[in-house]
Amino acid sequence: MSNESVRVVLVNTTHPGNIGAVARAMKNMGQSELVLVAPRSFPDEQAVWRSVGAADILENATVVETLAEAVADCHFIVGTSARGRRIPWPTLDPRACARQVLERRNSGQQVALVFGREDRGLTNEELQICNLHLHIPSHEDYTSLNLAMAVQVVCYELRMLALEGSLSSDAQSEWDAPFATAENVERYLEHLEQTLIEIGFLDPVAPRQLMTRLRRLYGRMNLDEMELNILRGILTETQKSLHKSSTAK
Amino acid sequence: MSNESVRVVLVNTTHPGNIGAVARAMKNMGQSELVLVAPRSFPDEQAVWRSVGAADILENATVVETLAEAVADCHFIVGTSARGRRIPWPTLDPRACARQVLERRNSGQQVALVFGREDRGLTNEELQICNLHLHIPSHEDYTSLNLAMAVQVVCYELRMLALEGSLSSDAQSEWDAPFATAENVERYLEHLEQTLIEIGFLDPVAPRQLMTRLRRLYGRMNLDEMELNILRGILTETQKSLHKSSTAK
Structure with a gap:
């Protein structure tokens, strides 16, 4: 397992299609470990259909009853959050978060990224299980970010960071x-x-x-x-x- | 119009739902200008439904017949591309691309980001209209990136950079x-x-x-x-x- 591998945890996902879209977003960015906390329907054909070529992620997904179970063996838990919680929590954007995640992974820790319900995210209790809160800086006029989009952005940042070392910064190195x-x-x-x-x-x-x-x-x-x-x-x-x-x- | 505003151009989109998902992804990241090149069906209820609260982007979208029309008044055109063209083109990842785009915008240029068909992207002819190619570094095992996801990642990078506020004033603003x-x-x-x-x-x-x-x-x-x-x-x-x-x- 490579160092940028993390566990993606989805809490109470309502639409099975979204689970499929998340699987696809994960696979695009080289992630594979999916844990579902009490999804409304899973396995589900809609999820497979929306995953396109990423059905293997769904087949290997684990279903558990509570968030606590999903992250029991993890050392570092990141929860996605809209701004404005009553008690401020350490909150980072996806880029800064990716850096912390990779540092933990490099020191051998198991990391979980937790994503909440489509309509209302994570509860305060769930967020308090998390070590760090992640906020995707969507525009203030329209903050409702699709679940798979959020997963995509976070996994993209992990991948960019992992590639940083291995890619030459010079795009022209492949010139003919x-x-x-x-x-x-x-x-x-x-x-x-x-x-x-x-x-x-x-x-x-x-x-x-x-x-x-x-x-x-x-x-x-x-x-x-x-x-x-x-x-x-x-x-x-x-x-x-x-x-x-x-x-x- | 703020400096990170760009024109998002979708070429021959097959599924109207994807146009809606793109509108949502754009609005999340503060973008608003959408141009559709010969979409299969537009306007379309499916697009409105998938856009959730971003129907205004769809209402203001322009439909044209060719890519050349869509970008005729643009100074800098970025096309999304998979790797491996016979003749390599200047190709950047979304982050480096966002930097170039914002530099151009800061010097008053109109910029277009062009996204291709769901199944096979942009043609070689279309890519040759572009000044720069953009490659999203998806994992080599699974490179098929959903259209709206690609738009999301690129617009996210523009927003992150705009929020950074640290972009140095550009040398080209003094061009003669x-x-x-x-x-x-x-x-x-x-x-x-x-x-x-x-x-x-x-x-x-x-x-x-x-x-x-x-x-x-x-x-x-x-x-x-x-x-x-x-x-x-x-x-x-x-x-x-x-x-x-x-x-x-």
Whole structure:
């Protein structure tokens, strides 16, 4: 079991379809352990249908009677919560929460993420079982977050954090051609300038800001060698066409 | 309109319920501008039902026929994509993407986030309209991410970043020319293609990947209108030179 694995606990879910959607959201983000506290209906065809390809999560799900049972062997319990409890509890957003969860997991603790009922979340008693409260910062005009969406966001943060170490921050590491050297870009710009003079677009006597603007433009493109070859090819072909015509005259 | 506001574009959504779920996900995260490209059925009761309290997003949604129409006035277009395109495109995860989007918004650009079909995402042609590709790092065993979930994750990242409030003021706010719209870049690419055929660099019978590579290149440049004018001027001048020579023969 990898270090970002946590137990997802759903309390009193009313609509079996939501359980399926949660399973799918979990599997998307590499989570697999689902515990259901007294769901209204489970197993249920609606759940399987909504889970799409994540029925294995449902098959391996455990059903228990109380939240206490669901988290009995856990060391660290996070409960999702709307704001404004009477007694303030340590409350974090999903990103800060993911960090705490991973720290606990790294030190070998079992962690549970607890999600409440579709209509009214977790009760105060249930929230008091939790070590930490998690609040997803939905917009103040519309805070009603779908159950599976909440699971998705929290599991997404866990996955992002787990990937942080293993992924290079550079998206371009998967680029298909080596990037062009400054020297080659410089040669291209000289070639471009020459061609622009030949086609009559650039007047070498009054060049104005033209090459400066083109230099800025090509400079920020981060060209790769293949692209540079294409661009040079266009210039060469333009020159050939001109030359062919003029010698034919 | 606040700076994290973007246009959410859904292409050919099959199930109206998904449009409703997207509206809800958007509203949760403070987004409101929805454009639908040729949905199978809209308006639709199923969409309203699934949107729960976000029916206002649906009422204000615009329906258009093509993706090009949906993004014609946009300066920066982000398309969601699975990995593994033949020609790699600049691809970021939702967090890095949110940062770029907010930087663009801060410099006054209109940004679109484009989401594809439920079953097979965006086509290669559609992805080539986009300046940047966004990949949600779902687990490799199960990458099929529900449409509304994808929208939720991306809008969540925008909201987290907006709440951070720590975004440095952007260098591009001091740019000296307005940025080019997608429509004008598209016209330039058509002009370029035509010119490449005229100079004999592009064989319309065997175009290979040439225009795709040039599209990717110009798409990631974030051209301003003055630069676009220069580039168009070069093409026009090239065509004139060719024409002059050939009529002189």
